[in-house]
Amino acid sequence: MKGLAALVIFPILPLCGQYTARQIGAVVQLEDTRNQTVVTVTPAIGALAIEIRVKGTNILRANWNTVDEFLAKPTSTGVSYRGPWFNRLDEHAFWANGKKYVFNDGLGNIRGQQAMSGFLMTDPVNQWRLIDFRSDTNGAWVTSKLDFYRHADWMAQWPFAHTVEITYRLENGVLEVRTRVENLSLEPMPVAFGFEPGFRLTDAPRDEWTLGIGARRTWLLTAAKMPTGEVRTVEEVYGTRQNLALKGLKLDNQFADFERDAAGRCLFWLQGKKQRIELLLGPHWQAMGIYAPEPSANVPGFVNLEPATSITNGMNLAHRGVYKELQTIPPGEMWEESFWIRTSGF
Numbered sequence: 001m002k003g004l005a006a007l008v009i010f011p012i013l014p015l016c017g018q019y020t021a022r023q024i025g026a027v028v029q030l031e032d033t034r035n036q037t038v039v040t041v042t043p044a045i046g047a048l049a050i051e052i053r054v055k056g057t058n059i060l061r062a063n064w065n066t067v068d069e070f071l072a073k074p075t076s077t078g079v080s081y082r083g084p085w086f087n088r089l090d091e092h093a094f095w096a097n098g099k100k101y102v103f104n105d106g107l108g109n110i111r112g113q114q115a116m117s118g119f120l121m122t123d124p125v126n127q128w129r130l131i132d133f134r135s136d137t138n139g140a141w142v143t144s145k146l147d148f149y150r151h152a153d154w155m156a157q158w159p160f161a162h163t164v165e166i167t168y169r170l171e172n173g174v175l176e177v178r179t180r181v182e183n184l185s186l187e188p189m190p191v192a193f194g195f196e197p198g199f200r201l202t203d204a205p206r207d208e209w210t211l212g213i214g215a216r217r218t219w220l221l222t223a224a225k226m227p228t229g230e231v232r233t234v235e236e237v238y239g240t241r242q243n244l245a246l247k248g249l250k251l252d253n254q255f256a257d258f259e260r261d262a263a264g265r266c267l268f269w270l271q272g273k274k275q276r277i278e279l280l281l282g283p284h285w286q287a288m289g290i291y292a293p294e295p296s297a298n299v300p301g302f303v304n305l306e307p308a309t310s311i312t313n314g315m316n317l318a319h320r321g322v323y324k325e326l327q328t329i330p331p332g333e334m335w336e337e338s339f340w341i342r343t344s345g346f
Helices: 069-074 152-157 234-238 314-319
Strands: 010-013 019-024 027-032 038-042 050-053 091-094 098-100 129-136 139-147 162-171 172-181 189-192 210-212 214-219 229-235 250-257 265-270 276-283 287-292 304-310 327-328 332-344
Touching: 010 327, 019 098, 027 129, 027 162, 038 069, 038 162, 050 069, 091 162, 091 189, 091 314, 139 327, 172 189, 172 327, 214 234, 229 250, 265 287, 276 304, 327 332
Parallel strands: 019 139
Antiparallel strands: 010 019, 019 027, 019 129, 027 038, 038 050, 091 098, 129 139, 139 162, 162 172, 172 332, 189 327, 210 265, 214 229, 214 250, 250 287, 265 276, 276 332, 287 304
């Protein structure tokens, strides 16, 4: 892969035919040779999946040209965990268990008055640890862990001791992203995090892409992109949930009330001429953000499909009785769920 030639290559662990997991300097690559899929992860830098190459095409939006360029100046890119909360808050504070927690601006780790998407990616030192990477005859995987509770400046803003584990597993050309959060505190911990993967297709211009939306309803938003508490059906707002044309359409919206299969999973997808990217959400994902800005000369077309455990501002809306689906993790217990990225037509 371009940009890796100068890095030290460690032994492959182990070589098992179809699947391999290998460490190359600061990245771990998972490969499925039968399905010609390679996933590049930075386990100690945000636990990010920065590339998903399918038959040579990277399906993830990237704001860098080579892996070396990314490593020299890491950014939140690719499949990125956003926590301990995701997206915006309408106060410089959040509510949990009937208490209001006001942020300490003096610590310098809160982004803006809307306290955007937690603070893990704004911290200058990433504290994720590579736990394991392996492959066998059934797949290849890598796991990272974050001991949130060890950082006083984080705990000062979010006083719920917890750990986060993220595992990327590649099997039969499908990437599973499994998140495990353990609440080590003495109070229930609100579940409000999400991911922000950006996707792109290469077989058609953005105006020819279509979306499939596996949600029945969308939240109406204020000018500041906060849910008002009102919802509409997707058909009322966009006319359809299937084959929604992106031509002339800008999206920055929240979707909920998922249509689920017998296993409780929900499907969203992005379609070009033949290329198709699907995002399949497990039962504990409660919301989806879709961000699809109009392309420009500096920003080629892309679509963020953003799995979330809660809608934007869900903690504060739950305190006001507006949002009923906010999840919590009891003391000493764990939240665990997956979403899957699968492709066809490449």
